[in-house]
Amino acid sequence: xxxxxxxxxxxxxxxxxxxxxxVTFPEKSFTCLMGKSGxxxxxxxxxxxxxxxxxxxxxxxxxxxxxxxxFQENRLCNNLxxxxxxxxxxxxxxxxxxxxxxxxxDRIGLGNETxxxxxxxxxxxxxxxxxxxxxxxxxxxxxxxxxLKGLDEDTKQQVIDIIKELTQNKTVIMTxxxxxxxxxxxxxxxxx
Amino acid sequence: xNSTTSKNKKNLRLWAVIFWIIVWQLxxxxxxxxxxxxxxxxxxxxxxxxxxxxxxxxxxxxTFIRIFTGLIIANVLGVIFAAISYxxxxxxxxISVPVAVIKSTPVASFIILVLIWIPSRNLSVFxxxxxxxxxxxxxxxQGLTEMDGKMLEMAQVFKIPFKRKLRFIYVPExxxxxxxxxxxxxGLSFKAGIAAxxxxxxxxxxxxRLYEAKIYLxxxxxxxxxxxxxxxSIVFNRAFSAVINLLMNKLEGR
Numbered sequence: 001x002x003x004x005x006x007x008x009x010x011x012x013x014x015x016x017x018x019x020x021x022x023v024t025f026p027e028k029s030f031t032c033l034m035g036k037s038g039x040x041x042x043x044x045x046x047x048x049x050x051x052x053x054x055x056x057x058x059x060x061x062x063x064x065x066x067x068x069x070x071f072q073e074n075r076l077c078n079n080l081x082x083x084x085x086x087x088x089x090x091x092x093x094x095x096x097x098x099x100x101x102x103x104x105x106d107r108i109g110l111g112n113e114t115x116x117x118x119x120x121x122x123x124x125x126x127x128x129x130x131x132x133x134x135x136x137x138x139x140x141x142x143x144x145x146x147x148l149k150g151l152d153e154d155t156k157q158q159v160i161d162i163i164k165e166l167t168q169n170k171t172v173i174m175t176x177x178x179x180x181x182x183x184x185x186x187x188x189x190x191x192x
Numbered sequence: 193x194n195s196t197t198s199k200n201k202k203n204l205r206l207w208a209v210i211f212w213i214i215v216w217q218l219x220x221x222x223x224x225x226x227x228x229x230x231x232x233x234x235x236x237x238x239x240x241x242x243x244x245x246x247x248x249x250x251x252x253x254x255t256f257i258r259i260f261t262g263l264i265i266a267n268v269l270g271v272i273f274a275a276i277s278y279x280x281x282x283x284x285x286x287i288s289v290p291v292a293v294i295k296s297t298p299v300a301s302f303i304i305l306v307l308i309w310i311p312s313r314n315l316s317v318f319x320x321x322x323x324x325x326x327x328x329x330x331x332x333x334q335g336l337t338e339m340d341g342k343m344l345e346m347a348q349v350f351k352i353p354f355k356r357k358l359r360f361i362y363v364p365e366x367x368x369x370x371x372x373x374x375x376x377x378x379g380l381s382f383k384a385g386i387a388a389x390x391x392x393x394x395x396x397x398x399x400x401r402l403y404e405a406k407i408y409l410x411x412x413x414x415x416x417x418x419x420x421x422x423x424x425s426i427v428f429n430r431a432f433s434a435v436i437n438l439l440m441n442k443l444e445g446r
Contacts, residue, residue: 051349068349068350069350075343077364080360080364081445084445088360089350
């Protein structure tokens, strides 16, 4: 089912952030939300995640979906290892083994860091863990808020490859400021 | 809070301890009266003499078991009450009254009151509980209240089950507050519990031994018991911290 947003409005202290927005995210497609800072991209994502309520408007097609998210901040448990941070969101542990998770960690350059708590990781390493956590969760809809921000070019390509691999036949909504990213994912673009 | 604790430990340097023992020895030589100030050597002799007597160990066991029991009850109830207060505001408002009363009432008043209510044998259980409970309750509640809301949002979006949320989000966030509370309340409970025993004089307790040493003006024994209490309190606190560390390592998969 497509995600259909109709006449969505949201204001903070009288200041309208989203004004009568209507947009459709087709099912099993990759959509990039673009637009200047402050245009309401993160607010829209928060409403889609159910973390905020819209003042007006309707959203259809989200309630029945399993959500997974890459937040703008990583929101990792700093005292835990990357492996445990990922395992924490995996509901059915039989679905993916520790060995498989370690293989993915290895693919994003974190194979040698499995024993360290993420508090000892650099910003880029934490970002990769947050992305992998979201990708390995059981989801129908993946929401990513500027996931590739702050990653160096080499790492970015590794991460793009793994995102593409693990989001096939899934609905993905991603915000970005980088014009090259929608192309890398062969994504639809919605300008807010 | 951990760093403060380890800093304090490092601050207790051996040379400084030796310095103060020398000052103590010199002062006792100057005063030349065992009743006023027993010398470190005499205190040590008294302590060594006590070590071989069964009743010495029985007194330690008597007091330790009771204070430990009071602390365990305070820890369990403190955590449970803080958790209920966190989710249910009327309960927090209700419990805030007795907590404020316990915090501001002089411990001596409680000791006398409790002596009227219960036999002196279990006085230190109650007093240790009263000392520890408000500290544990207040700190755990503060830890829960100051929890990172963004982590809870993350847990909500990923539909993380409660057991995992408790293990990976709540406990690690609250544990620094708990450690600080435990450090403070363990020491307080030992001090107040033994002070209560000195007033209530339960048979076979450390408090009774201290009282007897005072009555017979046996200052070396008084000092020796004081050293025993300090060591007991420190060893207990270290053991408590070690258990918490062990549990946390297990919880965090290290």
